[in-house]
Each structure stands twice: as structure tokens, then as C-alpha cells.
Amino acid sequence: MVVLLLTVTGLCVIASLLLIPYIRRYAAAGVCTSSARLDGKTVLITGANSGIGKETAWELAARGARVIMACRDLVKAETAAQEIRADTGNEQIIVRKLDLADTKSVRQFAENIMKEEKMINILINNAGMIMLPYTKTVDGFEIHFGVHHLGHFLLTHLLLDFIKKSSPARIINVSSFAHNFGRINFKDLQSEKSYSAGLAYCQSKLANVLFTRELAKRLQETKVIVNSVHPGTVFTEITRHSSALTLVWKGLSFLLKTPREGAQTSVHCAVAEELQEISGKHFSDCTPAFVAPQGRNDETARKLWDVSCNLLGIQWD
Numbered sequence: 001m002v003v004l005l006l007t008v009t010g011l012c013v014i015a016s017l018l019l020i021p022y023i024r025r026y027a028a029a030g031v032c033t034s035s036a037r038l039d040g041k042t043v044l045i046t047g048a049n050s051g052i053g054k055e056t057a058w059e060l061a062a063r064g065a066r067v068i069m070a071c072r073d074l075v076k077a078e079t080a081a082q083e084i085r086a087d088t089g090n091e092q093i094i095v096r097k098l099d100l101a102d103t104k105s106v107r108q109f110a111e112n113i114m115k116e117e118k119m120i121n122i123l124i125n126n127a128g129m130i131m132l133p134y135t136k137t138v139d140g141f142e143i144h145f146g147v148h149h150l151g152h153f154l155l156t157h158l159l160l161d162f163i164k165k166s167s168p169a170r171i172i173n174v175s176s177f178a179h180n181f182g183r184i185n186f187k188d189l190q191s192e193k194s195y196s197a198g199l200a201y202c203q204s205k206l207a208n209v210l211f212t213r214e215l216a217k218r219l220q221e222t223k224v225i226v227n228s229v230h231p232g233t234v235f236t237e238i239t240r241h242s243s244a245l246t247l248v249w250k251g252l253s254f255l256l257k258t259p260r261e262g263a264q265t266s267v268h269c270a271v272a273e274e275l276q277e278i279s280g281k282h283f284s285d286c287t288p289a290f291v292a293p294q295g296r297n298d299e300t301a302r303k304l305w306d307v308s309c310n311l312l313g314i315q316w317d
């Protein structure tokens with residue numbers, strides 16, 4: 001009996017080991033195949049000092065773009081920028097302060113950018129975090145919803161006319177597969193009555209998908225497209241606020257995408273020639289991806305838009 005059990009266990013271990021390269025190849029799928037250059041174009045990426053944002057900055061810098069790294073920690077951002085400059089030979093890597101958890105910082109940032117820059121051709125709303133204990137932004141919004149959705153919503157609103165003047169232009173909202181598990185809880189948007197960090201994350205990532213949908217509708221007559229992406233499951237520092245998730249991440253790291261692989265779908269949406277007219281879609285592994293029914297609901301998208309304007313005290317028709 002023991003021998004049989006050991007044999008079966010051994011066979012299972014061997015089978016799993018044999019499967020690893022296939023799972024790894026599956027996980028790494030989706031490489032941006034476009035060779036489009038971005039010389040003369042300006043790209044703005046939020047949360048560009050680490051993980052997917054940093055690698056997206058690297059990839060677009062390598063294509064000749066002027067890259068604005070919008071980050072809350074200027075020391076970390078400058079270190080990352082120096083690395084990108086040295087690796088790509090592109091000196092046009094600019095670091096600017098942006099804290100998406102503070103609407104004053106977002107407003108100041110946008111004002112400065114529009115004074116300093118001639119154009120923004122590509123905006124990548126990438127910054128994010130996961131599994132924070134209940135925290136509020138400076139303006140009193142639940143942190144996941146406040147940073148992922150409201151911070152990027154306000155930033156996009158403030159820069160949109162400038163982006164339109166720079167068109168053809170593209171906006172990319174980095175969402176997640178996690179949007180599938182999200183619901184927009186209009187009765188308790190800030191999760192004050194009950195809080196689950198995981199659900200708050202999923203709600204905020206669903207908000208990214210719904211924002212993309214509604215914005216695409218409003219940009220129909222323009223040369224600005226907007227799409228959302230799921231970058232894949234990527235071995236980055238995103239898990240830093242949860243030791244349990246960090247443990248899972250480290251244990252599974254050999255199966256996860258590298259940050260460079262995780263940047264591919266954002267890069268694809270930023271440069272692929274065939275997407276010039278494609279807007280309001282969701283991408284994963286550099287191809288159009290499934291959107292959960294709650295992410296395709298126009299009524300929810302419209303309501304979220306209106307509620308977001310109210311919360312931020314802005315008019316955006």
C-alpha cells in the first residue's frame with residue numbers, strides 16, 4: 001500500500017515537473033510583434049518606477065518615445081529612469097511627481113505637464129496596489145477605488161483636451177482579470193459598511209473597464225482611442241502589502257510572467273498599427289479578451305461616470 005502511494009505521488013510530481021515548461025510558455029504568451037517606432041511622440045505612464053509600468057516605460061523608450069514617468073516616489077523613479085536611459089540610450093526620460101491618492105497632487109501634476117510638454121500621444125493609467133488594509137486617500141476615498149479609478153479618472157479628465165490636440169492618441173487603462181469578480185457597490189462605493197481588500201481591488205478594476213467603455217463612446221468622433229488591458233499574472237512588487245500573497249507569488253514565481261512579459265499587452269495597445277480605430281475593448285496577451293457581463297453594462301458605466309464626477313466635484317460631459 002505504502003509503495004503504491006509513494007509510486008503514485010512520485011508519478012504526480014514527475015508529471016507536474018514535466019508540465020512546468022508548458023504552463024510557463026502559456027503564462028508568457030502574448031508578445032507585441034509591432035516594430036512601430038515612437039520617435040517624436042510623448043508617452044505618460046503612471047506608476048512607472050517598478051513592475052509592469054517600468055518595463056512599459058523601457059519598451060516605449062527603446063522605440064524612441066519621450067517618456068514621462070509619473071510617480072509618487074521621486075527617488076525610486078529617478079533610479080528607474082537612469083536605468084532606462086542607460087539601457088536604451090534614450091535621454092528623453094522625464095520623472096515627475098504624481099500621487100494618485102491625492103487629487104491636489106493630480107491637479108498640480110496635470111497643470112505642470114500641460115505647461116511643460118508640447119503633447120501627450122499615449123497615456124497609460126498603470127499605477128496600482130493590492131490587498132491594503134482599509135485605508136482612505138487624502139480626499140477620503142477607499143484607496144483601491146480612489147487610486148485605480150478616481151485618481152486616473154481625474155487625471156484623464158484634466159489631460160483630455162491636451163491629448164485630443166495631440167491626436168492621433170491612445171489611452172490605456174491597466175485593469176485586470178480580477179474585474180470578473182468585481183461589482184460596483186453604489187450603496188457603499190467606499191466600502192465603509194464592510195471591507196474586503198480583495199473585493200475592493202476587484203471593484204476598482206471593474207471600474208477601469210467601465211470607464212474605458214464609457215470614455216470610448218464619448219471619444220467616437222475623435223482620433224483618441226481608449227482600451228483596457230489585463231497584463232497577465234506577473235511577478236512584481238504588487239503583493240508587497242500582503243505577506244500571504246507575497247508567499248504565494250514567490251512560490252509560483254517560476255510560473256508567472258516576468259514584468260517585461262507583463263508589459264507586452266500595454267505596449268501592444270500603445271503601438272500596434274492595426275488598433276488605430278479600435279476603442280472601448282479589453283485586451284489580454286495582446287489579443288482582444290473576454291469582458292465580464294458587469295463590465296459590458298452601459299447603464300452601470302454611465303452611472304459610475306456621473307457618480308465619479310460628483311465625488312470629484314467636476315463637470316465632464
Ligand SMILES: NC(=O)C1=CN([C@@H]2O[C@H](COP(=O)(O)OP(=O)(O)OC[C@H]3O[C@@H](n4cnc5c(N)ncnc54)[C@H](OP(=O)(O)O)[C@@H]3O)[C@@H](O)[C@H]2O)C=CC1
Nearest residue numbers: 047050051052099100101126127128176233234236237238
Ligand atoms: N502583477 C500582476 O499580476 C497584475 C497587475 N495588474 C495591474 O498592473 C498595474 C501595475 O502593477 P504591478 O506592476 O504589478 O505592481 P508594482 O507594485 O510593481 O507597481 C505599481 C506602481 O504603482 C505605483 N503606485 C501605487 N500607488 C500609487 C499612487 N498613489 N500614486 C502614484 N503611483 C502609485 C507604485 O509606486 P511605489 O513604488 O511608490 O509604491 C508602483 O510604481 C496595477 O494597476 C495592477 O493592478 C493587473 C493584473 C495582475
Ligand SMILES: CC1=C(/C=C/C(C)=C/C=C/C(C)=C/C=O)C(C)(C)CCC1
Nearest residue numbers: 023130175176177178233248252255256
Ligand atoms: C493558481 C495558479 C496560478 C495563480 C494565480 C494567481 C494567484 C493569480 C492572482 C492574480 C491577481 C492577484 C491579479 C490581480 O490583478 C498561476 C500561477 C497563474 C498558474 C497556475 C495555477
